[in-house]
Amino acid sequence: MKKFFAILVLAIAGQAYAQPQLIDGVVAVVGKNIVLKSDVDQQVASMKSQQGVEPKDLDPCNIFEDLLFEKLLLHQAEVDSVLVTEDEINATIDRRIEVFVQQIGSRQKLEQYYDKTIVEIKEEMYPFVENQMIAQRMLGQITAEVEITPTEVRNFYKKIPHDSLPLINSEVEYAQIVKYPLAGPEAVEAAITRLNEIKQRVEDGSSFSTMAVLYSEDPGSAKNGGKYEGIKRGQFVKEFEAVAFNLTEGEISKPFKTEYGYHIVQLLKRRGEELDLRHILIKPKISAENLDKTKCFLDSVRTAILDKKVTFGDAAEAVSDDEDSKQNGGIAINAQYTGDSKWEVGQLDKAVFYAIENMDKGRISEPSFFRTPDDKEGYRLIQLNNKTEPHRADLKTDYQRIQMIALQDKKNKITQKWIEEKLKTTYVRVNNDYLDCEFQRNWIKQSQYVE
Numbered sequence: 537m538k539k540f541f542a543i544l545v546l547a548i549a550g551q552a553y554a555q556p557q558l559i560d561g562v563v564a565v566v567g568k569n570i571v572l573k574s575d576v577d578q579q580v581a582s583m584k585s586q587q588g589v590e591p592k593d594l595d596p597c598n599i600f601e602d603l604l605f606e607k608l609l610l611h612q613a614e615v616d617s618v619l620v621t622e623d624e625i626n627a628t629i630d631r632r633i634e635v636f637v638q639q640i641g642s643r644q645k646l647e648q649y650y651d652k653t654i655v656e657i658k659e660e661m662y663p664f665v666e667n668q669m670i671a672q673r674m675l676g677q678i679t680a681e682v683e684i685t686p687t688e689v690r691n692f693y694k695k696i697p698h699d700s701l702p703l704i705n706s707e708v709e710y711a712q713i714v715k716y717p718l719a720g721p722e723a724v725e726a727a728i729t730r731l732n733e734i735k736q737r738v739e740d741g742s743s744f745s746t747m748a749v750l751y752s753e754d755p756g757s758a759k760n761g762g763k764y765e766g767i768k769r770g771q772f773v774k775e776f777e778a779v780a781f782n783l784t785e786g787e788i789s790k791p792f793k794t795e796y797g798y799h800i801v802q803l804l805k806r807r808g809e810e811l812d813l814r815h816i817l818i819k820p821k822i823s824a825e826n827l828d829k830t831k832c833f834l835d836s837v838r839t840a841i842l843d844k845k846v847t848f849g850d851a852a853e854a855v856s857d858d859e860d861s862k863q864n865g866g867i868a869i870n871a872q873y874t875g876d877s878k879w880e881v882g883q884l885d886k887a888v889f890y891a892i893e894n895m896d897k898g899r900i901s902e903p904s905f906f907r908t909p910d911d912k913e914g915y916r917l918i919q920l921n922n923k924t925e926p927h928r929a930d931l932k933t934d935y936q937r938i939q940m941i942a943l944q945d946k947k948n949k950i951t952q953k954w955i956e957e958k959l960k961t962t963y964v965r966v967n968n969d970y971l972d973c974e975f976q977r978n979w980i981k982q983s984q985y986v987e
Contacts, residue, residue, distance in 0.1 A: 563967040564604055567611030571603045579603070597973035604964075604979055608955065609671040611962060618677065620669045629658050629665050630771060637756070644760040654765045678954050679947040684939065692942035693931050701928040704937070705880045709922040710892060711848055711866035713837060714858035716914040717830040719820030727798045727818040731791040734816060735800050738788060744802050744814050753797065754817040755910065762814040769809060776801070780813055796910065822913055827905075831915050834903040838917050841900060848900065848919050857914070866919070876936070877921075888918060895920045952977065 564571040579599045613619075633646075633654065640646050647653055652660070719727075734751060738744045748762030757764060769777055775794045783789060783803035791798050797819035805812040837855060840846050846854075852866030861868050868888075870879045881889065887906040895901065895918075903915040929938055955977050966979055973980075 563600070563970065564607070565963070565965045566604055566607035567614070567962055569607035569610050571600070571607060575603055576600050597970065597975070600970055600973065601975050601977070601979065604966075605955070605977075606667070606671045608958060608962060609674040610667055612958060613670045613674040616674070616677070618670060618674050620666065620673060625662060625666050625669060626658075626768070627770070628669060629661050630766070630768060632661070632665070633658065633766075634771075642757065642760040643763065643765060658766060675951070678951055682943070682947050682950055684943045684946055688946070689935070689939050689942045690931065692945065693938050698928065702937070702941070704924070704927055704929055704934060705882070706926050707878045707880055707922075707924045708884070708892065708920065709877045709879070710868055710888065711852065711919045711921060712858065712861055712868055712888075713834065713848070713852045713856045713866055713917040714861075714914060715830045715834055715855065715916070716857050716912060717822050717826040719822055720826060723820035723823070724798075727820045728791045730818050731798055731800045731816065735788050735791075738802070744788070744816075748814055748816050751818070752816040753819050753911075754815070757815065762816050763804075763812070764815070765812045767811040767813060776815075780811060780815075781809075783813075796912075819911075827913065827915075831903045831905075834915050834917050838900055838902065841917075848917075858916075867921070891918050892920050892923075897921070897923055 561572050561574065562570050563573050563576065576596055576599055579602075580594055580596055583594055583599070636646055637643050640649060643654055646657070650657055730751070734747050738747060743761075745761030745763070748758055752758040752762050754762065767780070769781065771777075772780070773794050773796075775792065776799065779789045779792050779799075780801050780803065783801065785803055785806060787803055789799075789801045791800055793799075797817050799815050799817050801813055801815040803811060803813050837846075837851050841848050841851055849865030849867075852862050856862040856866060858866075860871075867877050868879070869875070869877055870883060873880070873883055885906070887904065891901045891904045897920055899920055901918040901920075903917060905913070905915055907913050924933065927933075931938060959978055964979060971980060
């Protein structure tokens with residue numbers, strides 16, 4: 537398991553700057569910001585635990601230089617009054633906590649692993665996330681006005697030796713029409729009745745936590761007794777928050793509906809606009825008959841498209857249940873990796889991969905069954921819009937990718953120039969243990985050396 541954060545004693549920063557001799561453990565000072573030996577060691581250990589990290593990236597000298605750069609950004613951010621708000625920091629922490637919870641399995645397991653409550657973990661993360669966000673915002677200001685012209689992109693591409701061009705894996709672009717079958721009225725009534733029975737048992741003295749472990753169908757919280765802590769507005773769907781934020785402490789809601797099913801919620805504690813709560817989710821059972829009806833419906837949509845009575849994009853907008861793609865002609869966006877419509881084959885959901893594996897460009901699949909990570913069942917049509925074979929990056933077919941690389945290269949050069957200028961006027965001290973490092977920037981030249 538990765539160590540996601542480390543302990544840094546910030547109180548000694550002012551002392552380190554004021555004293556003529558660096559105190560034990562401090563390996564550098566940039567402005568009023570310090571770098572500890574433990575910072576370097578912990579970063580090396582963290583990166584070793586990550587898959588796909590290149591050996592050169594584990595070089596303590598490289599990691600030390602990255603930390604020096606972060607401290608220089610923080611120093612200049614203070615000079616330029618670059619700030620981030622408390623709300624922005626807390627929102628980022630909340631997102632990271634959710635990622636950690638997904639990786640480890642539950643909030644309870646996360647608390648057990650670190651032997652801290654979620655609130656304590658958030659408090660420990662706060663200064664590190666704040667520094668990261670301020671440094672990133674400062675860096676963004678340095679390169680905010682940088683643009684690149686098509687001529688610059690072409691010149692950049694021409695200078696790259698062919699063998700050094702990025703190898704592009706096989707990529708696909710696809711569109712989809714998604715339909716989830718609706719639960720019948722009997723199934724809905726059964727789910728509501730079940731939740732009312734559970735609510736009554738809790739009010740009669742049973743443990744809400746035990747009921748959640750036994751009956752809740754929320755994989756993210758059931759094993760933890762349905763508990764969520766530190767919930768703020770914007771983390772859950774609006775229907776859920778509308779109920780949860782209107783409860784009093786100890787109160788249990790009536791059953792209510794969201795896109796995930798039917799819930800009851802018990803408010804445990806309120807701290808201003810932050811809640812601790814438990815909830816139980818019951819999903820109405822989808823009958824085989826309704827699944828078959830959904831499949832038949834999509835089959836009729838496919839026929840209409842093939843008969844040119846409607847385009848795939850118009851059909852997606854009209855009937856698809858996938859909110860992320862229906863307004864985009866059904867085109868699936870690879871938000872996690874590229875931010876555009878291109879997907880490397882290895883990034884595809886397995887069900888999508890098998891549906892298009894043997895398809896030709898422009899073809900539309902028959903309705904294919906799939907199940908979401910939260911066990912929601914449905915059918916979808918998939919249209920294969922484009923497919924490329926593995927190849928070296930080409931200016932004609934991969935212009936956008938090369939443009940991004942060229943733009944980043946230009947930003948890196950401008951950032952390098954900015955560092956060189958700021959080092960002329962910024963106080964820097966580097967411990968002699970790092971004098972043998974081959975830095976990319978002139979840290980040593982500007983530094984006052986110390987034993």
